[in-house]
Amino acid sequence: MSQLKFNSIQGHYLVKFFLLISFLLISARSFGQSPGNVSGTILDQSGSPIPGVSVSFKSIKKGTSTNEKGSYELQQLPEGKYQVIFSMIGYQSVALEVQVKNGANIVRNLVMKSSTQQMKEVNVAGRSKTQQANRQAYQVTAIDAKQLHNTTLNLAKALDRVAGVRIRESGGVGSRTEFSLNGFSGNQVKFFIDGIPMDNFGSSFDINNIPVNxxxxxxxxxxxxxxxLGSDALGGAVNIITNSGRSNYLDASYSYGSFNTHRSSVNAGYTTAKGIVLNLNAYQNYSDNDYWVNTETQVDQYGTIERVKARRFHDGYRNEMIRFSAGVKGKSWADMLTLGLDLGQNKADIQNGVVMGDVYGARRTSGTLVMPSLKYLKKNLGLKGLDLNISGNFNxxxxxxxxxxxxxYNWLGQVVKDFSYGNSDIxxxxxxxxxYRYKNNNGIGTINLSYKLNDQHSFVxxxxxxxxxxxxxxLLEEKDLYFERPQTTSKNVLGAAYRFDANERWNTTVFFKHYYQRSKAFxxxxxxxxxxxxxxxxxxxxxxxxxxGLASTYFLGKDLQLRASYEHGVRVPESSELFGNVNTLTGNFSLxxxxSENVNIGAIYTPAINNTHFFTIDAALLYRYSKDFIRPSLNAGNKYTLQRMVNLRDVDNTGIEANIRYRYKTAFNIGANVTYQNLRNQTKFEGGEGDKQSIIYGDRLxxxxxMYGNLDASYTFRNLMSKGDNLTVGYNLLYVHAYFEGWPSLGNKNEKYTIPEQYAHNANLLYSFAGGKYNLAMECLNLTDALLYDHYKLQKPSRSFNLKLRYFLFNKFK
Structure with a gap:
């Protein structure tokens, strides 16, 4: 049975975690309680929220600004009458008189009218950071994660809704996850957090356990x-931008769901008037992962195989993670300097191997993370426009x-063979x-120097x-000492880029990268x-x-953007591919x-009709031609199956992705995306030109x-019970077309293993009140209880229900 069933030990950890949340909630009250509070929402004439509006209380020189939902709040205001100025480039400033009384919560909502400022100023200043990111020359999609903070999603589930992205999982909470993007997967796509590579964060801090909050x-x-971003990514990258830009906030949540799943998180930040910055991110995940599976299994010692429906019995998972940083900002010698410490631990039962036929009943893993870090930012370093950014960490x-x-064991939790029966010495x-206890000690250091010569020329x-x-x-001291010799790699990526902004409509970036790696192993x-x-x-x-490579973009108008990019990309093998990961992947030091030659061509069209109906239409074509493409290959043994990374000499991929979204004011949203990628083996002669043509030449990988896609829709009922209370009803569909588990040209046509067509329906109900301070979410995942598969037909969780409670307080002081 599972080593991690919810027991007194697990309860002990949860109690400690909830005490931490309670402590922070109480602490929040110390800066949340005040003689008087003023809050509200700022909208434009179409009813859309306006981010970045300056809200200034003239007589006391206090102020704040609106977030991306157009909301603001200012607390600890003494009793009295104040003149409040609302200002924003591209909009007419508004002055209001507000009477604050002790203990009163004053709400002042406002609709701001457009001014006659130049369009360039309006577009840049009134655009959210997410919108700005989407308008780069690179083929990039930016997701506003704040819109998902009331859900129980982790980062992997949130990314799975992006066109071109496919998240592949080996099971439930905490399971092995592989990220696929336009045909590239695994280590071919790199992850960053605030621009810092995540190569060395270990198993305690991964997209499959990080909450979206x-x-x-x-x-x-x-x-x-x-x-x-400084990496050797071959097929793309994901940059996770955290909440570090907020000055003072508290975001605490707890959720409970099917399969005895508990999740909780606390995110908080505080900045003093003297520029001292404190940030805390903490979260916890626990699950028995005992969902139902339908599979074949051996039912007796004689090898009899039957198809059964059974619960997973040895798949418990738990992890705890704390990220803390402290530093200063706004100093003459540093715009930002922080020292951080990440502490994490995880324990996981291993239910199965690479395929469903490998069943385990006692095998397990654990891990810890202890990682100090440093971040330094200095703008205008002795020269206007010259910025220096340094970061480093070590696990x-x-x-x-x-x-x-x-x-x-079999899938019924029974022992079908006891190899030590009658002789305990075996x-x-x-x-x-x-x-086996091992250290993957990994350090990363980055230096980024950027210089903006003028409005047209900039360098990085x-x-x-x-x-x-x-x-x-x-630790059993049964293996020879040669297994304990160190395995090492060192890698350096040097890059330089030049950007030319011809005018408001057109900009182009050219870049160069040099890669070096040295690896050593016994x-x-x-x-x-x-x-x-x-x-x-x-x-x-x-x-x-x-x-x-290069990337260029041209705006045919304020609503239509064209993008094109090309790169000769290179990726050197990662340490796990060279040395293995001890569990499911065996090493290949000869990799x-x-x-890859990567070409992307795309367009984005964002029209609006009568400031009421808003559309986004995004489409892109891609082409990839890869040499020595690194892909997983199965190595089947007598007792188990492992993966091993191998090179495939020539692979190409022609694909298309499209996304369309419609929004009616701020009430109704609906969108859909679809991705098609034709990833083919172009290695015609595996042994050279004189060899016989490969039987799998031209096969799809x-x-x-x-082919896969997503559809989502939501409707928000605003001011439902009282002002500031909103109810959102949402639906999401994930679709994956059927595909072959093995090479299409190998084996009998009627006996090929196929991953069947899949539909995953999800529904949610979100209720937010008190202006978003208190939030309640209810979700149902895999609504129809469909059989969902991934990774060599590994079965994903059956239908589940989740409930999440969230408290959010945001107060940005100027």
Whole structure:
């Protein structure tokens, strides 16, 4: 049975976590309670919220600004009469008199009229950060994550709704997740948090366990990645922008759902008048993950196979994470300087391997994260327009894999074979006997220097250095010492870019990147199947290569934008691909770097009719031609199946994605997107020109969805019970077309394994009151209880229900 069933130990951790939330809630009251409060919402003449409106109380020199929902709030106001000025470039300023009384909550909503300012000023200042990100020359989609803060989604689930994106999971909460973007997947797509690479954050801090409340917005770069992100991404990147821009806020939530799933999070920030900055992000996840599966399994010791419906019985997961940073901002020597510390831990039962046929009943893993960090920003460094940004972190945590039970389980939780029966001296494990504790110590340092010469010419230089060292120890002391020798890599990516802004309509960026990696490992150097100690030795690889590209955009009008980009991209193998991950992936130290010619052409059209009906139409064409494409391959053994990354010499991909969205005022939203990608093997002669043509030449790559899409709709009833109370009813559909699990040209046509067509229906009900301070959400995922699959037909969770409570307080002082 699961090692992680909800018991007194788990309760102990939850109690500590909830005490932390309670402490912060009480602390919030200290700056939340005041003699008088003034709040409200600012809209334009079409009824849309206006972000960034300055709200100034003249006589006491206090103020704030509206958030992206157009809301503002100012607290701790002494009793009296005040003149409040509302101002925003592109709108007529408004002055109001407000009478504040002790203990009163004053609400002042406002509709601002457009002024005759130049269109350029209006567009830049009145546009949200999410809208600005979407208007870059790069093929990028920006998601306003704040719109999802009342849901129980993690970052992976939020990203799964973006055109071109497919999140592939091996199970429920905390399961292994693979991110796929326009045919590239896994390590081919890089992740960043506030521009800092997430390569070394470990298993305690991953998109499959990070709550969406941590993010302010998500930027998905497709194909070409800006030099400022400093990476060797081949197929794109995701930049998670956190709530660090807020001065004073508190966001606390708790949710409970099916399969005994508990999630809680606290995000808080405070900035003093002297510029001292404090930020805290903490979250917790727990789940038994005991959802139903329909599968074949061995039911007795003689190997009899039957199809059964059973609950997952050994799939518990829990993790806790705290991110804290402290520093200063607004100083002559630093616009921002923070020191941070990330602390995390996780424990996970392993229910199955790479395929459903590999069933475990006792195998498990655990891990910790201890990561100090530094961030430094200085604008106008001795020269106007010259900005310096430095960051660094180092992971001191460790991981552990435990496999000491010499038995074989089936999906009913029964032991079908006991290999130690009658002789306890026979030692083994479910897959491979081990009690292995290892450190993936990984450090990252980045330096970004940007210079804006004038309105037309700007430059960026970025250097990112990454170091990795794995060393482990068999705590059973049953393996030879050569297993404990360190495996190391060091990687450096240097990039430079130049941007030319010809005018308001047209800008172009050209860039250059240099990649270097050195790897060293103690491996089987003779290549024999059953190596002895003498077959092992040190091996070293060195890679050095270059990449380059450009991105350009042109505005045919204020509503129509054209974008085009090209990159010769390069990616060197990651440490997990070279050395394995100890669990489901075995290493391949002979992997070559992969490269790709990436072309993107797209257009965005955003018309509005009578300031009431708003449309967004976004379409893009893509082409990729990859050399030495790195992809997973299955290695089947007698007891289990593992993955191994291999190079495929020539692969191309021609695809299209489209997105359309309609909004009626601020009440009704509906949108849909679809992605088609034709990822094909173009390796005609695997052994060279004189070899026989490959039987899989021209085949679509296996185990890779090639057509999928999303549809979502929501309606908001505003001021339902009282002013500031909103009810939103939402629906979401995810569709995946059927695809082959293996190569289409191999095997009998009638006996091929196919991942069937899938529809996942989700519904939610969100109620927000007191101007968004208190929020209640109810969700149903997989509404029809459909069989959903991923990763070699691994089954995803059955129907589930979730309830979330959220408290949010935002107060930005000037």
């Amino acid at each position: 941590l993010a302010e917005r998500l930027e998905v770069y497709k194909g070409v990645v800006p030099v400022s 001191l945590g460790h991981e552990k894999t435990i496999d000491t039970v010499n038995k074989q 030692k083994g494990g479910e897959r491979e006997r081990m009690l 230089i970025n250097n990112t250095f990454n170091t990795f060292r794995r060393i482990g120890k068999d 491996i089987n150097i003779t290549g024999v199947d059953r190596p002895s100690n003498s077959d092992y030795g040190w091996s070293e690889n060195n890679f050095s290569t270059t990449g380059y 070559k770097p992969e490269s 296996p185990n890779m969805p090639y």
